[in-house]
Amino acid sequence: MPEPFARTTSRVIPIPRANIDTDQICPARFLKITDKANLADALFFDWRFTPDGARRVPPSFIDEPHNAGREFLLVGDNFGSGSSREHAPWALRAWGIRAIFSTSFADIFKGNALKNALLPVVVSAERLTALQALVAADPDGEWTVDLEAQKVTLPGSDSFAFEIDPFARTMILAGTDEIGYVLARLPEIEAWEAGHPARIDTLAGAG
Amino acid sequence: MSERPRTLVEKIWDDHVTASDPGAPAILAVDLHLVHEVTSPQAFTGLRERGLKVRRPGQTVATADHSIPTLDPSLPILDELARKQLAQIADNCREFGIPFHGQGSPTRGIVHVIGPELGLTQPGMTIVCGDSHTATHGAFGALAFGVGTSEIEMVLATQTLLQRKPKTFKVEVTGRLQPGVGAKDIILALIARIGVGGGTGHAFEYTGDAIRALSMEERMTVCNMSIEGGARAGLVAPDDTTFAYLKGRRFAPKGAAWDEAVAGWRKLPTDEGATYDRTIVIDGSALEPMVTYGTNPGMGLPISGRIPSPADLEPAARPDLERALTYMGLQPGAPIAGQKLDVVFIGSCTNGRIEDMRAAASVLRGRHVAPGLRVLIVPGSQQVKHQAESEGLDEVFKAAGAEWRESGCSMCIAMNGDQLEPGQYGISTSNRNFEGRQGKGGRSFLASPLTAAASAVSGVVTDPRTLPRVASQSTAVEAH
Numbered sequence: 153m154p155e156p157f158a159r160t161t162s163r164v165i166p167i168p169r170a171n172i173d174t175d176q177i178c179p180a181r182f183l184k185i186t187d188k189a190n191l192a193d194a195l196f197f198d199w200r201f202t203p204d205g206a207r208r209v210p211p212s213f214i215d216e217p218h219n220a221g222r223e224f225l226l227v228g229d230n231f232g233s234g235s236s237r238e239h240a241p242w243a244l245r246a247w248g249i250r251a252i253f254s255t256s257f258a259d260i261f262k263g264n265a266l267k268n269a270l271l272p273v274v275v276s277a278e279r280l281t282a283l284q285a286l287v288a289a290d291p292d293g294e295w296t297v298d299l300e301a302q303k304v305t306l307p308g309s310d311s312f313a314f315e316i317d318p319f320a321r322t323m324i325l326a327g328t329d330e331i332g333y334v335l336a337r338l339p340e341i342e343a344w345e346a347g348h349p350a351r352i353d354t355l356a357g358a359g
Numbered sequence: 360m361s362e363r364p365r366t367l368v369e370k371i372w373d374d375h376v377t378a379s380d381p382g383a384p385a386i387l388a389v390d391l392h393l394v395h396e397v398t399s400p401q402a403f404t405g406l407r408e409r410g411l412k413v414r415r416p417g418q419t420v421a422t423a424d425h426s427i428p429t430l431d432p433s434l435p436i437l438d439e440l441a442r443k444q445l446a447q448i449a450d451n452c453r454e455f456g457i458p459f460h461g462q463g464s465p466t467r468g469i470v471h472v473i474g475p476e477l478g479l480t481q482p483g484m485t486i487v488c489g490d491s492h493t494a495t496h497g498a499f500g501a502l503a504f505g506v507g508t509s510e511i512e513m514v515l516a517t518q519t520l521l522q523r524k525p526k527t528f529k530v531e532v533t534g535r536l537q538p539g540v541g542a543k544d545i546i547l548a549l550i551a552r553i554g555v556g557g558g559t560g561h562a563f564e565y566t567g568d569a570i571r572a573l574s575m576e577e578r579m580t581v582c583n584m585s586i587e588g589g590a591r592a593g594l595v596a597p598d599d600t601t602f603a604y605l606k607g608r609r610f611a612p613k614g615a616a617w618d619e620a621v622a623g624w625r626k627l628p629t630d631e632g633a634t635y636d637r638t639i640v641i642d643g644s645a646l647e648p649m650v651t652y653g654t655n656p657g658m659g660l661p662i663s664g665r666i667p668s669p670a671d672l673e674p675a676a677r678p679d680l681e682r683a684l685t686y687m688g689l690q691p692g693a694p695i696a697g698q699k700l701d702v703v704f705i706g707s708c709t710n711g712r713i714e715d716m717r718a719a720a721s722v723l724r725g726r727h728v729a730p731g732l733r734v735l736i737v738p739g740s741q742q743v744k745h746q747a748e749s750e751g752l753d754e755v756f757k758a759a760g761a762e763w764r765e766s767g768c769s770m771c772i773a774m775n776g777d778q779l780e781p782g783q784y785g786i787s788t789s790n791r792n793f794e795g796r797q798g799k800g801g802r803s804f805l806a807s808p809l810t811a812a813a814s815a816v817s818g819v820v821t822d823p824r825t826l827p828r829v830a831s832q833s834t835a836v837e838a839h
Contacts, residue, residue, distance in 0.1 A: 230556035238507035264507035
């Protein structure tokens, strides 16, 4: 059951790269776990450490000392492309990331993120450029993401609205569980199934 | 509503909406749920915590493919985590009553290879799996897409998913492919054209003469990499090629049920006059073998081409290309053909089926791999393995100096010990060339089985059309 989430204020970690895929966010060798433990350590692992395991010099984005504790990422277009692994949003959340600003997100990643109350905030290309300039000029400025109001407030009280799937927004604000929502609709699903027999029986067909 | 001309995707969608609230996503019925060891454990844990059962175990099937070793299966699995994960999928399937094609089963294999070969994948179905390459099953005219672990839990618990309807994107590939050019080259060319985010929010429908002429296995190769173009799903309308492939397979309908099913499937293709949200037309007759040079599948070019230069791009686009070329250790302007290789990998859900094995064998028969090169050939399933062995292809590969393995995802995702070493160059028939995808620091070129096999012979990236013929070679390259 996700915790309700409405509003958070943080400084921003800029990562000026496009097409950041889920193999970068959480490399595949960390997918051998059977729980969700210790995934913060896996986040952007190969950006942070050399193949020999030494921390890179200079440190990679999230390892830069001044970025410790920051909850927002500002990234390039098409964030979260590639593999469907939910380990990517799990790792981001485990690190403490609550919202990501980009011009677009890959479909599967976006769905997975919303199910973990990790907000994909989609902005226009012009807005992204402006936000990148803002962070460059004011690297320690605090931004506030307000999901209830669908509004981002920037330092100096500048603000802008953002779009988000209204259903996901409702679920995140309430901390409601989607499985519970669907299970409550089971009578309708069963009625539909009565008129639509299963197309396959994987338990049969031994011959 | 049924009067309006509809696309294939819209028809399948309409057939599966069980309920929907205004403003909320539809509750979409799932016909077939494919499960593997890597993305499912936390979903089963969630079910246990809720005290729920798997609602429809008879519409669920599981296998082990991602973290499983491809070495002799009688050897112990040395990787503690992989061993535990593989034990857990077996335990979970036993506890929840899900049929499991696990280690030792003659029907084990990569989830996207076994679904079709068992006849589980059928036209008009909704099919999901905790794996982004689920789009493979779209080759049969099924709406098939990858999901995350929360969604796996949802499907296990309810046999439905909360979904919003995808937009539609028609990909028309016209004309006739030239000899030596195949399905992999079509999809790499599409992604190079539209970029890795080009299909976001859409489902592709592949149409046109070049698609119609493809075999089912080739169509699977095309649909498989839809996600690399940003689309969760990619479909080909079912036709006689589809039905001929399916007929007689273990889970395909039989007798009168078969005739009834085919009659229904013939109604699935997109209606005359239906419209798509987007369309692209690719001249199939103009395609060359394709190969990637960078660190995402959109960074691809014809094999006669040269590596692009950041100087030729818009300033804003330069840093990503510069970074990719630095990672790859490649020079702008250099020809992609002739780049040196350390490893060749032939396999994966993209190109690990029997026709791919035959294509590789057609090149390697009577030849030897280049000195110092490691060539790993991994069948997509145990059934593919046995078929290849019955045709003597394993002997062709071994005589050529290649390794022949048990089935699995292997070096496509490098979770099972099969991997590139830091700095190594590999040409791979798999689907992703992301940094580190095939092993920490490894550098991948994606290409077709013919191109990979030709490159295995010469030890450098090689256009399969340029290899001199050998006396014992069939005309497979020409006829492909």
